[in-house]
Amino acid sequence: MVDLKEKIKRIAKEKGYVILAHNYQNKDIQDIADYLGDSLQLAKIATKIESDKILFLGVDFMAEAIKILNSNKKVIVPIKAATCPMANSLEPEMIIEAKEKYKAPFVIYVNSTASSKMYADYACTSANAVEIVKKIKSEIVLFGPDKNLAEFVAEKTGKKVIPIPGDTGYCYVHNYIRKEEVLSLKEKYPNAKVISHPEVSSEIQAISDYVGSTSQMEKFPNIDEGLEYIIVTEKDMVEKLKKIYPDRTFIPISSAVCNNMKKNTLKNILSALENEQFEVLVDEEIAKKAIVPIENMFKLMEE
Numbered sequence: 480m481v482d483l484k485e486k487i488k489r490i491a492k493e494k495g496y497v498i499l500a501h502n503y504q505n506k507d508i509q510d511i512a513d514y515l516g517d518s519l520q521l522a523k524i525a526t527k528i529e530s531d532k533i534l535f536l537g538v539d540f541m542a543e544a545i546k547i548l549n550s551n552k553k554v555i556v557p558i559k560a561a562t563c564p565m566a567n568s569l570e571p572e573m574i575i576e577a578k579e580k581y582k583a584p585f586v587i588y589v590n591s592t593a594s595s596k597m598y599a600d601y602a603c604t605s606a607n608a609v610e611i612v613k614k615i616k617s618e619i620v621l622f623g624p625d626k627n628l629a630e631f632v633a634e635k636t637g638k639k640v641i642p643i644p645g646d647t648g649y650c651y652v653h654n655y656i657r658k659e660e661v662l663s664l665k666e667k668y669p670n671a672k673v674i675s676h677p678e679v680s681s682e683i684q685a686i687s688d689y690v691g692s693t694s695q696m697e698k699f700p701n702i703d704e705g706l707e708y709i710i711v712t713e714k715d716m717v718e719k720l721k722k723i724y725p726d727r728t729f730i731p732i733s734s735a736v737c738n739n740m741k742k743n744t745l746k747n748i749l750s751a752l753e754n755e756q757f758e759v760l761v762d763e764e765i766a767k768k769a770i771v772p773i774e775n776m777f778k779l780m781e782e
């Protein structure tokens with residue numbers, strides 16, 4: 480295993496690839512990454528690195544976003560089948576129809592395909608969704624695809640947030656975490672703070688001490704005296720937190736596994752580097768339109 484990780488790092492260096500990996504990759508993959516982060520953090524890092532070759536380890540919509548924001552760079556992924564059912568649940572037609580019906584702006588979660596982003600007005604991440612919706616000058620906002628994040632945003636902003644596609648828009652990893660599992664961990668670790676991702680159901684948000692994105696979770700232990708944290712998101716996020724705060728205890732939800740993220744393996748990563756494939760390509764017309772809501776998000780963030 481150690482040899483394989485060393486071999487991957489050596490070949491990446493020889494061929495000039497920078498390895499970007501999402502926080503939900505397993506520990507071995509986190510170990511070989513040059514940069515680890517959430518999808519937007521990684522897309523931003525990609526714009527700053529000098530290398531024009533990127534090996535991306537996450538799922539397809541994230542790789543697409545990196546390519547859209549870095550059209551001059553070569554982006555490769557180890558397996559094309561690493562996709563996201565939630566991103567795929569929001570189809571372009573649903574956005575067009577909803578906008579027509581409600582005459583309201585559409586805020587699209589970055590966890591969506593480029594073909595859908597083309598029709599949205601603003602993008603958002605789980606870290607800035609509340610701020611973006613607050614700043615939009617409309618009391619009614621269409622929001623997709625995650626219904627749980629939509630509910631969280633509605634509660635925090637007091638605006639009418641209509642989830643599109645509705646009941647079928649959710650991340651199975653977060654949505655199916657059971658309240659009983661969190662409560663039994665709370666019983667086992669009575670002093671632990673419960674930190675949840677806003678993609679979890681509202682009943683889990685209600686029993687959490689803090690709700691925030693993975694990038695916000697990284698900052699949370701700094702502002703609190705707690706030593707133990709129950710981390711209610713994809714289980715491998717704790718691996719990253721352990722690296723940042725080796726003196727704290729992070730307890731994962733063992734049932735929260737994103738099978739799509741886990742399609743990246745050391746074996747197929749090695750093969751991706753040896754063969755310099757699979758290259759991520761986004762149609763130029765789609766990229767030109769899909770970048771608009773992302774740019775609108777950046778503009779709103781600066782206001």
Ligand code: SF4
Nearest residue numbers: 538563565650652737
């Ligand atoms: S954790 Fe959920 S939202 Fe993220 S890639 Fe997996 S299925 Fe999609």
